[in-house]
Amino acid sequence: MLEEIGFTEIEVSAPFDTFGGAGGEKNARAFDVSGYTFMAVKPM
Amino acid sequence: MTDTLPVDSASLREEVKIKYREVASEPNRQYHFHTGRPLTRRLEYDPVFVEALPDAAVESFAGVANPFVLRHLNEDDKVVDAGSGAGFDCFVAADQVGDVGRVVGVDMLPEMLEKSGRTAADLGLANVEFREGLLEELPVEDGWADVVISNGVFNLCADKRRVFAEVWRVLRPGGRIQFGDIANGNPVPEAAIRDIDLWTA
Numbered sequence: 001m002l003e004e005i006g007f008t009e010i011e012v013s014a015p016f017d018t019f020g021g022a023g024g025e026k027n028a029r030a031f032d033v034s035g036y037t038f039m040a041v042k043p044m
Numbered sequence: 045m046t047d048t049l050p051v052d053s054a055s056l057r058e059e060v061k062i063k064y065r066e067v068a069s070e071p072n073r074q075y076h077f078h079t080g081r082p083l084t085r086r087l088e089y090d091p092v093f094v095e096a097l098p099d100a101a102v103e104s105f106a107g108v109a110n111p112f113v114l115r116h117l118n119e120d121d122k123v124v125d126a127g128s129g130a131g132f133d134c135f136v137a138a139d140q141v142g143d144v145g146r147v148v149g150v151d152m153l154p155e156m157l158e159k160s161g162r163t164a165a166d167l168g169l170a171n172v173e174f175r176e177g178l179l180e181e182l183p184v185e186d187g188w189a190d191v192v193i194s195n196g197v198f199n200l201c202a203d204k205r206r207v208f209a210e211v212w213r214v215l216r217p218g219g220r221i222q223f224g225d226i227a228n229g230n231p232v233p234e235a236a237i238r239d240i241d242l243w244t245a
Binding site: 018 | 075077078086087088107108109110111114115196204205208209212217218219220221222223224225226227228229230232
């Protein structure tokens with residue numbers, strides 16, 4: 001979607017175990033959900 | 045509801061308000077997600093910086109990643125935090141952009157805005173302000189921002205295309221978006237995607 005909007009130079013971080021040990025961990029594990037940092041540039 | 049959206053935007057927004065009012069007023073309750081200082085450690089924020097902040101600045105933090113992990117902000121950046129909550133990422137941004145930079149936090153919840161504004165005043169931060177608004181209609185002029193940050197909020201918006209278009213509008217050419225969000229490695233069933241309760245549960 002970022003590319004469709006027009007963003008370029010998209011970067012994604014390594015995953016964070018955002019939900020490990022939290023109440024929602026079961027659903028997070030079932031769908032392999034992790035947190036990520038995304039970065040992208042609006043071209044000149 | 046727009047046919048192409050999985051859930052109704054307004055209904056989802058009301059569910060989100062209920063959940064995050066609780067996070068603002070009862071940050072130490074058990075939620076399905078982590079909050080506060082333990083979460084900042086999990087997401088690799090600078091522990092020295094976080095330790096120096098008062099509890100009010102950190103306790104309601106409920107992000108899902110670290111918007112600053114791929115790149116720090118520049119000292120004079122103008123920054124918008126889309127969905128600023130109780131202000132934690134704004135306080136991190138304010139430290140990075142310094143006195144010349146500027147940080148605008150946008151949130152839809154009066155409870156969060158009251159908390160973030162009070163904390164910013166207590167910290168004596170003159171380079172941060174908070175505005176009430178929706179991510180779909182950011183109260184920021186065209187091309188103002190060098191950087192838009194966000195953390196765990198886009199995933200709570202039904203119309204993500206509209207939100208990203210709004211980010212595009214407020215960014216200057218050459219500006220960038222740095223945001224934390226969640227992604228799933230396994231497919232989520234269509235019925236679950238359309239179950240509004242699961243978006244915030």
